[in-house]
Amino acid sequence: MTSHTYSHDYFPAMPTLGIYLSLPSESPLVGPLTAVVDTGADGTLVPARILARFRTAETDQAWIVSQWGEYRLAKAYMLDIHLGVLRLPAHRVVSDDRGKEIILGRDVLNKLRLLLDGPGQTTEILEAKPTRKPGRAGSSS
Amino acid sequence: MKKVRETKAAYVARSERVVSISESAMNDLNEMVKLESVPLEEVLTRAVTHYRHELGHRKIDVEVEAYRRKHPRLRAKYLGEYIAMHNGRVVDHDQDASALYRRIRKRFGQTPVLMRLVEEVPERVLVFRSPRLEPVK
Numbered sequence: 388m389t390s391h392t393y394s395h396d397y398f399p400a401m402p403t404l405g406i407y408l409s410l411p412s413e414s415p416l417v418g419p420l421t422a423v424v425d426t427g428a429d430g431t432l433v434p435a436r437i438l439a440r441f442r443t444a445e446t447d448q449a450w451i452v453s454q455w456g457e458y459r460l461a462k463a464y465m466l467d468i469h470l471g472v473l474r475l476p477a478h479r480v481v482s483d484d485r486g487k488e489i490i491l492g493r494d495v496l497n498k499l500r501l502l503l504d505g506p507g508q509t510t511e512i513l514e515a516k517p518t519r520k521p522g523r524a525g526s527s528s
Numbered sequence: 529m530k531k532v533r534e535t536k537a538a539y540v541a542r543s544e545r546v547v548s549i550s551e552s553a554m555n556d557l558n559e560m561v562k563l564e565s566v567p568l569e570e571v572l573t574r575a576v577t578h579y580r581h582e583l584g585h586r587k588i589d590v591e592v593e594a595y596r597r598k599h600p601r602l603r604a605k606y607l608g609e610y611i612a613m614h615n616g617r618v619v620d621h622d623q624d625a626s627a628l629y630r631r632i633r634k635r636f637g638q639t640p641v642l643m644r645l646v647e648e649v650p651e652r653v654l655v656f657r658s659p660r661l662e663p664v665k
Contacts, residue, residue, distance in 0.1 A: 412629075429655045443638050445640060447588065447644050450653040451656060452653050452656070453656055454656065465643055467626075477624075492654070492656075
């Protein structure tokens with residue numbers, strides 16, 4: 388179980404996790420970084436200045452839209468996200484060329500068992516959720 | 529035409545070659561040297577790096593266009609798999625994105641190649657729904 392203190396840079400305090408980033412299958416290159424836990428976010432955003440170190444991992448692009456309907460086309464990278472002893476391999480991370488925050492969206496959060504202890508002001512990763520491989524369930528061969 | 533001596537920074541292997549550039553480009557370079565207070569070599573290195581990023585980004589744009597056009601066929605063949613697309617063609621595919629990434633980098637070096645999970649829809653818009661309360665200034 389890994390525990391992270393809420394960030395008081397925000398009001399009200401924000402649940403956060405400490406992460407490292409690396410190229411796929413490589414050792415962490417950047418971190419520790421404080422990442423905001425955001426269940427309202429579909430994807431994971433990382434500031435462009437951090438992703439500049441992973442140029443070879445730019446492998447895609449993504450449309451992103453804010454709460455207020457502002458659309459933007461952003462670069463997307465394929466990176467490993469390290470959370471304590473866990474590694475989320477080759478995960479799509481979207482570049483944010485305006486913001487300064489790392490936002491962990493449900494694409495990451497849905498792979499974790501998290502306890503948000505508001506009164507205790509800590510986020511705990513209880514364990515990784517087992518990954519189901521697509522198309523394998525029920526296979527008899 | 530003015531002549532610029534190309535050099536790399538001292539901490540990396542140095543390579544030299546004399547190239548000619550236009551008067552206006554030389555003036556732009558000199559202006560950037562003044563503006564940024566960095567040596568000419570640094571300005572050139574940054575400019576080349578920036579240009580290379582831009583080219584890479586444009587290539588991904590082109591590959592994404594091809595992906596959109598070909599999505600019905602790709603979906604029929606590769607649904608649930610990651611594909612790698614280079615020059616509008618699928619050059620590799622795998623259920624394991626890490627394995628695909630490693631093979632593509634080994635085969636194509638730093639050349640930008642689109643790598644994407646093939647889903648039912650060609651693209652999804654990622655929504656960020658969390659407005660923040662900021663102190664009034």
